Each structure stands twice: as C-alpha cells, then as structure tokens.
Amino acid sequence: MPEPASPVPEAGQEAPARVRLSFEPSGKRVSVPPGVSVFEAASWNGIAIDSTCGGHGTCRKCRVRIVDGEVPVSRLDPRAFDPDRLRQGWRLACLAQATGDLTVEVPPLSTRPKAATVGVGRQVILRPAVQKRYVELDEPSLADQTPDVERLLAALDDLEVTPDLHAYQRAGRVLREADFKVTAVVVDEALIDVEPGDTTARRYGIAYDLGTTTVVATLLDLSTGTPAAVRSMLNLQQPYGADVISRISAGMLDPSALDRLREAARDTLDQLTQEVCKQGEVAPEEVYEIALAGNATMVHIALGIDPEPLGVAPFIMAARSFPALLAADLGLRVHPRARAVVLPALGAYVGGDIVAGALATGMDRDRRVRLFIDVGTNCEIVLGNADRLLATAAPAGPAFEGAQIRCGMRAAPGAIETVRLDPATGRVELGVIGDVEPVGLCGSGLVDAVAELCRTGLLDASGRLLSPEAAAKVSPALAERLATVGDERVFVLAEAGGETVYLSQRDVRELQFAKGAISTGWRLLLEEYGVTEADIQQVLLAGSFGSYLSPASAVRIGLVPRLALPRIVSAGNVAGEGAKLALLSVQERAGALALLEEVRYVELSDRSDFNDRFVDQLAFPAG
C-alpha cells in the first residue's frame, strides 16, 4: 500500500512539531514529539533496545550510537561509556532526548525481548510496570544489622523503589520463613510485596473494558503478554438506563442512586475478576495491576466521582487522567496493593475508551490518514496520522442501541443483525443472533435493512418508503411487505409465531438522524484537517456496535466515506485492547497520556454551520 503524502496543514493551523528518527540497521523510520527519549521512540514503534530497568536510567544496557544528529551527553553516559565511545556518539537510549531528527544505530540484542501482538496489528514489546525479582539475601548478623526492607532494596540495585506499608508489614516474616530467599514484587516505582521463594514466573494483570452496556475482563500473563482468560457480562448498571445520560440522570434525581450505581459497576468488575481468575487458575493476589478503559461517565462513577457535571452543559470532567490509583479504589479484590491504570479521557464525550482505541489502532503512529469511528449513542470520531490528530463527538442518538426503534432491541439472541433483499424473487434473507426465530432488530440489522431498501429502491434518497403502488413498480414481490401500522408505513421483515418484526418510516428517520450526525461529524473533521474523502486510507469501525456493522451497508447509507470495502475495517473491541496495551507496556501507557496533548478536540456544537451541514447529510447517497 503506497504511503500517502502528508496532508499539508492549512495556514493558521498549528501542527504539533514532530522529529523523525531512523533506526539502523532495521531502516525503520518513526516520528515522535520532540523531547521523547530514543528508547521510548523505539519502544513505541516496536523496535527493541536492550534494557532490564525499563528505561529508568539504572541498568545501563540500552546502548545506542547516534550516527546522525545531536544528542548531548547525559549525566549517566560517562558512567556507561569511555570518552572515545562518547565521541563516537554512544549514548544510553533512555536518557537520549530526541530534540531534532536523528539516525540511531541499535546494536544486536543480548537478550531477546518478548513481544505480543495486541490491538489492531500492534506489535508491542513487553515492558509491564509489574516486575518481580528473586533474590537470595545474606542473613543479618550483629555485624550487619541492615534493616530487612533496606537489605532487600539493596539487592534490587537497578530499581529505585519506595516500599508500600504492606511490604514493610510482610517483609520480616516472609524473609525469615523463606530463609531470606524471596521475590520482590515491584509495580512502577513501588515495592508492593515480598513473597517467599521464587515466584517470578507468576505475574498477572487484568484489563477491563467498562462499557455502558457490556463489560469485558481479560486476565493477562504479564510474562508472556498472552491472555489467560476472558469473560464478559452486561453492566449491572443496566436497570438505571441504557445510556450514560440516563445513568447520570438517575444519580441527579436520587443521590443514593449514585452509590448504587458505583456499587453496580464495582460488582460487575468484581464478578468478572473472580471469574477470570478462576478460569485462568490464578489467585486474585497474583494480580498486581489492572488497567481500565471506559467512557468518562463510567470511569467517574466507578471511582466514586459524581458524574453530574458531565451530563449538563457545559459538560465538565473532574479530570482527564487519574494518577496513582489502587485497584482497591475501584473495589477490586485482587492483590491489596495492586495498582490501577485508568485510560485518560480527551473530553466528557471522548473518553478513555476512545483513547484506548486510538492507542490500540496506533492512530498516533501510523503514517496513513485514517478515520476512527466508534458508533453508538454518542459517536466518537478520530481523524489523522502520526503527524496530527483531530477528534470530535457527534450525538447520534439511541437508534443503534435499538431504543426509539419500533422493533428495536439490543444485539442479543433473536435480534436480526443482517438483512439481504432480493427484488426479483422477493426473498428476504435474515441473519439472526443465536439462530433462533427473529424477535427484533438490532443496530447492525437496522443499518442493513435501510441500506437494502435503498439499494432495491423501496426507500428514496430522502428516506421515504415508497407507497405500495410505487413500490410495486420497483419490485412487486417486495412491495407486498409494505404495510401500515397505526398511521405509519412499515416494511415487514419477518412474521413468525404471531410475532411481526418490521421497519417503520419513523425508524428510518431515527437512523437518518444518527447517520446525519455522524457523517456531518467526520466531514467537518476532514475539512478541519484539510483533506477530502479521497485522502482517507482506512476507516476503522470500533465499539461493540461498529464492529458488527456491514461495511457495504455503512457505505450505502453514507455513514462512512465511500472507500473500497477492504479499507473499511472492523476494529473490534479496541477499548479492551488499549487497556491490555497499557498493562503490557509502560511506554504504551505513556503514549496514552501523550495522546491528550497530541489530539486536538474539535467542538462541533458551537459551529454555526453544523445544522445546515447536518440537514444536508440526512439524505441517503444516490445509488
């Protein structure tokens, strides 16, 4: 696939400056924000450089040579290299800041680093924050009264860690029971525990995708990057409403509902936690860190933060990122001192789930101009490439959730999810979840049904179902399915056991509003970016709904740009993938935070031309 030319920013737009690094001998080229270390720039882009300390400047293993470009000698370089080598350009990669373009020679690895494929084709070098070190310590004596924890820390010479009280409480007994042969459990810069004997082979984390509807937990083996177990379930907050606004409203009407909402979120997460641990045969105490991606409302509620300001204008978050959390702050029963990483949010309606998705799809690293669309009640859109990213949110309404749709339902057994019409024979082919009798229509089925009615001409470009007479001229066989319910024209999709599933004229209008909002969103974003539909190299459909959408139907109704179908990709549960990335690599985690600076949020609601454009986008594209 040819690399597109970088789009030229319009005059007056500030493009965040990037520096370009070439790595030898691989020949890989990357661009990163200035000031990023050579080590991180390499790690972010799947280029392995030796390291045992994870880039903290202590192991002195990440030796590289600056072949071209300027990197000053850091405070630790003289300890790692003699003056000759310094003159030849040798530097520790973790302390070498890329402030200009560089060519960097990376020596062959002395150890083969582990990597995992996560997200959408992301090859990630494993650098979890969770580290374990097995040490055999000298026993103390009257001649060496070094305190227990200081003795242990002295043995972790390449780590600079601060012990948790929990580690102080455990150290004395564990050291003596295990004859001073113990494993230190370190998360980031904290010593969280001391375990008897050698437990280095066992370190786990859980990545959560805390969706409004569905919650997914993945237990990860942090030594290998592989999932040990995955479980999902409906968010127990469901009784309080299907979307975030109804959940926020529930809390506003009854403050005690807030506590119940928080407990429902925590119960959901906890139930999944116990299930994945059981399934993966891992003790909850062996889970030392968790990562969680969710929209801003879900995250606020789970952390016990009142989401009300998110739900009313001017839509204010408590914060974009929450540093220094414990899993216990989310009510999780894992290791008592397990840390929690919550993916940061760009805005009240472009949350941590979208940042996770952008991370998992490599939006900030890929050189192709790509369009990321998470389709849902609130539709989040990200556009751009490694050079520049824009994001926005478009209020699509509840059509995709099945609410407001006459025969609408959630994507559950009995839901029609695909529709195929044959105008010649009048045959209607339905794909039904669970292969049972159809009882309703879910979001992807709705899009398919409307797209097929457009294609066959039973629906005109303005979104009006033809009259039976006009329809009979187009397809006599299909026209028979046109009927009237109440005062409304409908198209009957299925009749079975007295149950009729149909698409109504008003349903079509609901979908038109949704697709109008979404396509107005990405069109305005394209303009803001200075590119056209033709410049887009790939469309990523994300989220539990977007992933099931038929690309052909999405193009047909104008929900996404008119690209060759192979370029319209179902990205899957990218929020969960992003959470996994954050667990597996501290560099990826830093990358998520960096996205807050790299992505510019474009507010659509205050654009004077939004409504005009929206009305233009209500119509369906000409066949």
Added chain:
Amino acid sequence: MPEPASPVPEAGQEAPARVRLSFEPSGKRVSVPPGVSVFEAASWNGIAIDSTCGGHGTCRKCRVRIVDGEVPVSRLDPRAFDPDRLRQGWRLACLAQATGDLTVEVPPLSTRPKAATVGVGRQVILRPAVQKRYVELDEPSLADQTPDVERLLAALDDLEVTPDLHAYQRAGRVLREADFKVTAVVVDEALIDVEPGDTTARRYGIAYDLGTTTVVATLLDLSTGTPAAVRSMLNLQQPYGADVISRISAGMLDPSALDRLREAARDTLDQLTQEVCKQGEVAPEEVYEIALAGNATMVHIALGIDPEPLGVAPFIMAARSFPALLAADLGLRVHPRARAVVLPALGAYVGGDIVAGALATGMDRDRRVRLFIDVGTNCEIVLGNADRLLATAAPAGPAFEGAQIRCGMRAAPGAIETVRLDPATGRVELGVIGDVEPVGLCGSGLVDAVAELCRTGLLDASGRLLSPEAAAKVSPALAERLATVGDERVFVLAEAGGETVYLSQRDVRELQFAKGAISTGWRLLLEEYGVTEADIQQVLLAGSFGSYLSPASAVRIGLVPRLALPRIVSAGNVAGEGAKLALLSVQERAGALALLEEVRYVELSDRSDFNDRFVDQLAFPAG
C-alpha cells in the same frame, strides 16, 4: 559561654565533611553537609529567606547573592534574574547547592515569616507541609471546558501537586456549591481536599510522643506554630508488660496478642486525638498531618509490623524510615487523607524518639560538644556537635522503672521522687508525688536515696550499706534507720500507716548495674569521639525519667560526667518536641532523615573491653 575548639578526629576516623556558610548581614555562621541548598541551610538555622513555595523552585522569591564562593547558575536562575544580576552572584537559594564554603547576602524580607520556639531553645521558621490556598476560579463554559481539578491546579501555579482520589471525588460538588470559590488543601506534593470558601485560617496537625509507658499528643495550629491542646495518658499496651521486650515477647508467645497490641496503641492514639481536638475546638477533619515519635518497637507495633526481629539477636528493624504514610495507616480518625510522618530510627534500640530528641535539642547544629542521655530501661546516648555525632544504646535494666526494686514503683502519686538526708539530725526529707503519704520509690527517688547515702557515708564506694555499728560512727541518727528485711540489709526511708518504704542492699546493686552500663556507654563514646569528660559543654537528660532526675544526685553516683550543675540540663519531653518540629517545618523533617546519615552508631555489645569497663564503673565515685 566560649565556643570550644572543634575536637580533632582521631586518625582513621572519617569525619563527615561539612561546608561553612556565612550569612550577611546577620553574620550568622552555620556548617551543613555539602550539597544542602542555601535555602535549607538557612532555614535549618533559623535564618529566614523569602519563599512562598517552601523551597520547591517555583515561587522564585528566595533571592540571595553569593558574595563569596562558587554556586553555578541553575536551570531556573535565568528566569529569575537578568544576566547582570547573575554575574553579580544572584541565585535562587532553594536551587543553590552549597558544595563549598560560601558567604551569602540575604535581602530584607518582604514578608515576615512566622517562627516558633520549639524543643530546647530551637527557633524554627514555620514551613509546614500542610498548605492551604484560597482561590476564586472562573466558572467553566462551553468555550472553556477545563476539567474541575485541572482548573483548580492551574490556579495553584506555584505548587506542583498530585491530587488524591479523595480530591477528585470532592472537587465537582464543592466547586459548584461554593460558586467556584474554594480552598485547596495541600500536604507536601499531594492535593488532599477541596473545601468550600476560605478556610485558610484553619490548618492543624497533631504531634504524638508514643512512649512505652506514656503517650502524649499535642494539637498544633500550623499557621502559628502554637499548641492548641495537649493531653497525655498511659499507653493502653501496659497490660502486656512495662518494657518493650515484654511487649515483643507477648506477641511471640501469642500471635493474636500482636493484633491486640496494635489495637491498644491505636486506641491510645485515637483517644488522645479525640481529646485534643475537643479541647482545642478543632474538627478532626481539620487535622491534615500528624507526626509521631516513638522507639522502634512502639512504631513497628503501631504500623502493624511484627516487632519480633527487634527483640531477638541480631535485633533487626523492618526499616529505619517509613515514607509515604497516611494517618489512617495508624488507625487515626482525622482527615481521611491526612499524611503521617514517623520520625526515623537509627537502630533497633536508638529509635525515632531519640532522633526526635536529637532534632529538638539541635545536636546536629550546636557547635558545643554535648552529651544527650535518655535514661530508661534502654538508655540511649548521643555525643557530639554539628561536626560529628556518635550514638549508642546501653542496657540499663529495669531499675529506673521501679521494677526489681523492693519498694519500687512508677512515678505516680505516693512515689518518693526526692530524698535529702541530714546526718547531724537524722532528718529524712522526702519529696512525694502528689504530696501524699509515701508508698514506694520511683527512679529519681532511687537515685536520690543512693546519692544521699553515698554523700553521708552510709554507703561505701563499692555500694555496700554499712553495718549498723559502722554506720553509728558516721551518723548515729541515721544509723537507726538501718534494718534487716529477710536476709538483706535495708535503709528505711519512711514508715507511715503500717507501710514501710525502704531501700535494700539489692536495690543499690540494681542501680549500680544500671549506672555502670550507662556510664560505660558514655565513657566509651567519649573515647571513640576523641574527647574527655572535661571537653563536654553540656549534658542533656532526656526522657520522662531523665527529666526528673536530680543533676546533683546523677553526678554524685557517677551516672553523668562531673560537670558544673548548670551544665546538666533537664531537656524534658524532647521526643514530643521533635515530633512537633517535624510537623512545623519540612526542613526539620528533612533534618531528621539527614541524622540517619550524620550519626554513626557505635555498637557496644561487640566490644571486647566492654565487660571490664562495666565492672570498673560499678563503684560510686569517691565523695
């Protein structure tokens, strides 16, 4: 009082190097470890330099001029001074490291910093870790959707803080209830809360002296440095034994006793907390930080750390210092996110109470050679001055606690605490605590009684009570008080209501052992330091027992060096004073940690000459 010449270190002894700073125009001279900032060096020594950020390099107010000596330009200096001023030697004091001798000109203060007198004549500039800032924020709008906590942090421009989850949870509601006029509560580098309106006038801390016997809590107004309330009570751990070894043993015999010991410590601290808050009319939630000084065993137990390794050879602590604690980690019901500072320990038997005492008496700043003795079952000794400090612990046994003494008792009502004998008249003058009938003899009374018997000649230098016949030649009147109980010679101090209080021959032996251990301790320390008794400028008697000891009697029996009595000073509850210092000043707190590096611990038990010296020291000095 003339300054003594600095003692000359013996060959082979490493004296930690110090650099000397002269401050103009005050003319004050101080010596500090190399690398300390000019700001801290000044603060430690009561010299005020302007600052609002407390030395974090952000307020740029701490401007000084280096008149003599070399201080490189720091990264922030060019933002604070133009090139001319830089050439003239102007620097920010908090970033100016003193690596060599300096003369520093301090401009007049633009604001008068508050100071408090704490400890033994220590004048301390108030720089508590607890800071409050009242801010009036712009209300958010669609044009300015800055998240709540980020909006608040932006207003705290001279502080770099990380919010606790608690602050995230509170911010949204408090900001809106208080029309965005709020007070940020900062402890060190954490934003712990957001309070409605202007609460800057109210910030409190509690300093605890967690003694084995007695626990004292002082509620401090951190804005003024003045105590708002003080309360003391017996440690509720008393039922588990009088000294640390019996408490440790209780836990070893029955692991469940450990939990009960911890709860007893916490109940004691909590009861005092509620009492001082009530007395001081302060809500517990207004207490944002606490500081605690205690011996290593008390601290370990209170933190839930098994103290067993402290109690058996080779006597190992979990750690010397415990960073990053919450008051809640000690079970204290104050502000839920209040921080806790636990004074660090030098060793298993030279604990945080002694470090606090050394801090409160300025052992590391005073240029006089001083001897600090905390008299108790375990006797801690510190010797030295600003240039060099040594410490040791001597096992004095339980004599001073009244245990093993026939008529011994704790210093409580009815205890004889002073004794005066008149050999001519036979009159015995007793000071009794509470002015009631005497029922026993406490530690200071024991020392007084033995000292008086020595002075009057009824006790010979070897510690033997004279026979009635021999005594009659010395003082016929007092000789009448010699009697026999069981097979033991005794001296009757009081007979009242059938109750006889006497001093037995074996009691004298117990005291001899105690004073032998103590005087062996300080004598060996003097040798190690390279000075003689005559070089000592001051003796500080510390601890609840030491403070009540009669200097004259202490000299008489050889417990302390033979100095002019005004130079033997009762230092009082210096552990509690040290805890107060740590609360009032982050510089003092850092000073306590620095003591771990500055004080060299001398182990006496492995010295081959200890026993010989001990036996030599059993005898009482010749009259």
